Amino acid sequence: MDLIYILDLTGTFVFAISGIRMAARNDMDIFGASVIGFVTAIGGGTVRDLLLDNHPITWMSDMSYPIVILAALPFTYLAGKKLDNFTNTLFIFDTIGIALFTMTGMEKALSFGFNPFIAGTMGMISAVVGGVIRDILCREIPLIFRKEIYATACLTGAVVFYLGIYSGLPENLNYLLTTAVIIIIRTVAIRKNLSLPKMKA
Amino acid sequence: MDLIYILDLTGTFVFAISGIRMAARNDMDIFGASVIGFVTAIGGGTVRDLLLDNHPITWMSDMSYPIVILAALPFTYLAGKKLDNFTNTLFIFDTIGIALFTMTGMEKALSFGFNPFIAGTMGMISAVVGGVIRDILCREIPLIFRKEIYATACLTGAVVFYLGIYSGLPENLNYLLTTAVIIIIRTVAIRKNLSLPKMKA
Amino acid sequence: MDLIYILDLTGTFVFAISGIRMAARNDMDIFGASVIGFVTAIGGGTVRDLLLDNHPITWMSDMSYPIVILAALPFTYLAGKKLDNFTNTLFIFDTIGIALFTMTGMEKALSFGFNPFIAGTMGMISAVVGGVIRDILCREIPLIFRKEIYATACLTGAVVFYLGIYSGLPENLNYLLTTAVIIIIRTVAIRKNLSLPKMKA
Numbered sequence: 182m183d184l185i186y187i188l189d190l191t192g193t194f195v196f197a198i199s200g201i202r203m204a205a206r207n208d209m210d211i212f213g214a215s216v217i218g219f220v221t222a223i224g225g226g227t228v229r230d231l232l233l234d235n236h237p238i239t240w241m242s243d244m245s246y247p248i249v250i251l252a253a254l255p256f257t258y259l260a261g262k263k264l265d266n267f268t269n270t271l272f273i274f275d276t277i278g279i280a281l282f283t284m285t286g287m288e289k290a291l292s293f294g295f296n297p298f299i300a301g302t303m304g305m306i307s308a309v310v311g312g313v314i315r316d317i318l319c320r321e322i323p324l325i326f327r328k329e330i331y332a333t334a335c336l337t338g339a340v341v342f343y344l345g346i347y348s349g350l351p352e353n354l355n356y357l358l359t360t361a362v363i364i365i366i367r368t369v370a371i372r373k374n375l376s377l378p379k380m381k382a
Numbered sequence: 383m384d385l386i387y388i389l390d391l392t393g394t395f396v397f398a399i400s401g402i403r404m405a406a407r408n409d410m411d412i413f414g415a416s417v418i419g420f421v422t423a424i425g426g427g428t429v430r431d432l433l434l435d436n437h438p439i440t441w442m443s444d445m446s447y448p449i450v451i452l453a454a455l456p457f458t459y460l461a462g463k464k465l466d467n468f469t470n471t472l473f474i475f476d477t478i479g480i481a482l483f484t485m486t487g488m489e490k491a492l493s494f495g496f497n498p499f500i501a502g503t504m505g506m507i508s509a510v511v512g513g514v515i516r517d518i519l520c521r522e523i524p525l526i527f528r529k530e531i532y533a534t535a536c537l538t539g540a541v542v543f544y545l546g547i548y549s550g551l552p553e554n555l556n557y558l559l560t561t562a563v564i565i566i567i568r569t570v571a572i573r574k575n576l577s578l579p580k581m582k583a
Numbered sequence: 584m585d586l587i588y589i590l591d592l593t594g595t596f597v598f599a600i601s602g603i604r605m606a607a608r609n610d611m612d613i614f615g616a617s618v619i620g621f622v623t624a625i626g627g628g629t630v631r632d633l634l635l636d637n638h639p640i641t642w643m644s645d646m647s648y649p650i651v652i653l654a655a656l657p658f659t660y661l662a663g664k665k666l667d668n669f670t671n672t673l674f675i676f677d678t679i680g681i682a683l684f685t686m687t688g689m690e691k692a693l694s695f696g697f698n699p700f701i702a703g704t705m706g707m708i709s710a711v712v713g714g715v716i717r718d719i720l721c722r723e724i725p726l727i728f729r730k731e732i733y734a735t736a737c738l739t740g741a742v743v744f745y746l747g748i749y750s751g752l753p754e755n756l757n758y759l760l761t762t763a764v765i766i767i768i769r770t771v772a773i774r775k776n777l778s779l780p781k782m783k784a
Contacts, residue, residue: 201782204728204782205781205782205783207728208781209728209781209782210778210779210780210781210782211779211780211781211782212734212735212738212779213727213728213734213782214782216727216728216734217728227634231432231633231634232428232432232439232442234435234437234438234636236636237636237697238634241634241697241701244698244700247700247701247704257782258782258783261783262783295438295442296445298445298448299442299448302448313519317518317519317719318715318719318725318728320521320722320724322521323519325414325417326405326408326410326414326417326418326519332413332414332417333413336413376411377411377412377413378411378412379406379409379410379411379412380402380405380406380410380411380412380414380415380458380459381406381459381462381463432633433629433633433640433643435636435638435639496639496643497646499646499649500643500649503649514720518719518720521722523722524720526615526618527606527609527611527615527618527619527720533614533615533618534614537614577612578612578613578614579612579613580607580610580611580612580613581603581606581607581611581612581613581615581616581659581660582607582660582663582664
C-alpha cells in the first residue's frame, strides 16, 4: 500500500510536469503554468470524487498532493530543455500514473458499491480528464481524442484489473499485472504506430 | 410514466448519435467518438445532478442509459451517411429529447424544493450542457450560442410546463403540451429563419 | 456584513456585465449573452461550492444573485458603447468583485475546516473560474493565463487576508485592507506593465 501511495504521488508529479510544459510551450508565465500543472494533476481525481460524492476531495484533505504539484514547478523550470533527454523516463512514469489513477479510481468506485462498468468509467475519468482540461485550457485538440491508444490502454487495464479482483488475485500482484499490461499496450502501439479505426463521417 | 422513461432513453440515444457524428466529422477514431457520444448524452443530466446534490448520478445508478449510449456507436457506424436521409426524423427525436430533458430536469429540481426559476434553469442545463461540452471538446463554437432558438425553445417550454403544473394540468397532458410547444417553436423558427436580436457590441 | 453582501452583489453584477460584453463582441444574441453573463458571474462560486460540498449552491438558494445577473442584461444593452467611457469605474468594481469573491471563498472554506492553503485555493477559484469558463465558451485564450496579474493579485490578497485573520484583525478592517492591496497590485501592475517571468518552453 505504501508503494502504491508513493507511485500515486509520482504519477501526480509527472502529470503536473506535463501540464507545466504544455503551458510553457503556450508562452504562459510561471503562475499560469502552475495552475495548468495543478489542474492536469488533480482534474481527473476531482471529477471522479464529485461524481462519487466522495468528500472531502482527495487533494483537499491530503496536502501531499498539492506539495508534490508545487514542487513540479521549480523542478520543471530548472530542468528546462534537459527534460527532452528523459522523454522515455517521463513516458514510463506518465504511463504508471495513468495505470495507477485508473486502478485507484476503480477501487474507490467499487468501494462505493458501483458495478464494474461504472467503476471502469470512474477509473478512466481519473486517468484522462486532467489531460483533457489541460488541452482545453491551452486550446489544443484534446490529445485523448487524437491518440486513442492512451484511452484504449486505460480501458484494457480496467478490464484486466477487474478480472484480477474477480478471480481473487492478490492486490499487489493485480496492480503489477495491470500496470504491465498498460505499459505494454502503450509501448507496442507507439512502436508499431497502431490505432483504432476512424469513425466514418 | 413508462412512456416518459422510454422517450427519455430515446432522447439519450439521439443525443449520443449527435455527439458521435460530430466526432466522426472531426476525424476521431471509434473510441473518441464513443466518449463524445457519452458526454453529449449524459453531460447535462450530470451537471444538473451535481448542482442538485442528487446522488447517485442518474446514469451511474441506471445502466439503461450507458447501454443505450453504447448501442448508438454501432448504430451510427453502420447507418453512416444513410442517416443524412433521416435528418427530419433525427430532428424530431432531438427536439423530443430536449423537451423531455427540460421537463424531467425541472421536475427533479421542484421535488428538491427549488423555486420555478431555479427549476427552469436546471431543466435548461439538463437539455443543453451536453451539447455545449460536445462542441467544446470538438472545438466548435457552441451551437447554442449561435442558434439560440434551441435554448429559447427550452425556455418557453419550461414556462409552459410550469404553468401546466401550477394550473393542475394532468402530468401526461402537460408533457404532451410542452413537447408540442417546443417542437412547434423550433420548427417555425427554422422554417421562417427566426432569431433573437443580437446583443450590441 | 450588510456592506459586504451589497459589495458581493455589486461584484456579481460587474462580472455579469463583463460576460455579456464579451458575448456581444462575439456576435451572440441576447439569449446567449445572458447565459455567458450568468456563467461568468456564478461559475467560480459554483465550482467552489461543489468542491466544498456546500449545498444548496449559493445562487440556487438566494435569488438576489440571479436577479442582479438578469438586471445586468438590459443595463448592458441600454448602456451599450457608453460603458467604454466608464472603463476605470468598471475596472474598480471588477477588482472589488475579485477581492470579495476571494475573501468570501476563503471564509467559507475556513468555516468548513480546511487549512489556509486550501482556503486560498478556494478563494482564487471563486474569483477566477467564472472568467475562465467565459473565455472558453467564447473561444478566447483564458485571460487569466495571459494577464497573470489578475491571479497574482488574488493570491497576494489571499495571503494578506489570512495574515489578517491569523493576527486577529477586525473582520471589516481585514476586508478593507485586503481589497486595497488587491486594487493597488492590479493598478500598479497595469500602469507599470509589470508581469511575472514566462515559463521556459
